[in-house]
Amino acid sequence: MHLVIDTPWDCTDHASTLKASGARTVIRYYNHVNSSQLPQKRLQAKEARTLAEAGLSIGVVFQQRGGAKGHIEDLTGP
Numbered sequence: 186m187h188l189v190i191d192t193p194w195d196c197t198d199h200a201s202t203l204k205a206s207g208a209r210t211v212i213r214y215y216n217h218v219n220s221s222q223l224p225q226k227r228l229q230a231k232e233a234r235t236l237a238e239a240g241l242s243i244g245v246v247f248q249q250r251g252g253a254k255g256h257i258e259d260l261t262g263p
Contacts, residue, residue: 189244193226200239211236212244 190196190203191212203211213228228245236243 193223195225195229195232197232197235200235200241204239204241208241210242210244212246214246214248216248 188208189210189212190208193214196203196211196213200211213232214226215228228243233243
């Protein structure tokens with residue numbers, strides 16, 4: 186098992202299994218817009234609590250349009 190997992194999928198139901206398999210950190214995502222293409226990519230409070238309670242560290246990446254076409258305003262507050 187990898188020590189760090191980077192995934193766009195909700196890990197709520199797998200937190201204990203990930204920890205038991207040797208994972209230490211889960212990297213997830215958030216953004217200003219709840220994408221209709223992949224809404225589960227966005228970290229939600231319940232998932233964060235579940236991962237933390239399982240003893241996993243959480244790394245969160247802000248990703249909004251991936252900076253496409255120079256949208257620097259994505260890095261300002263909502």
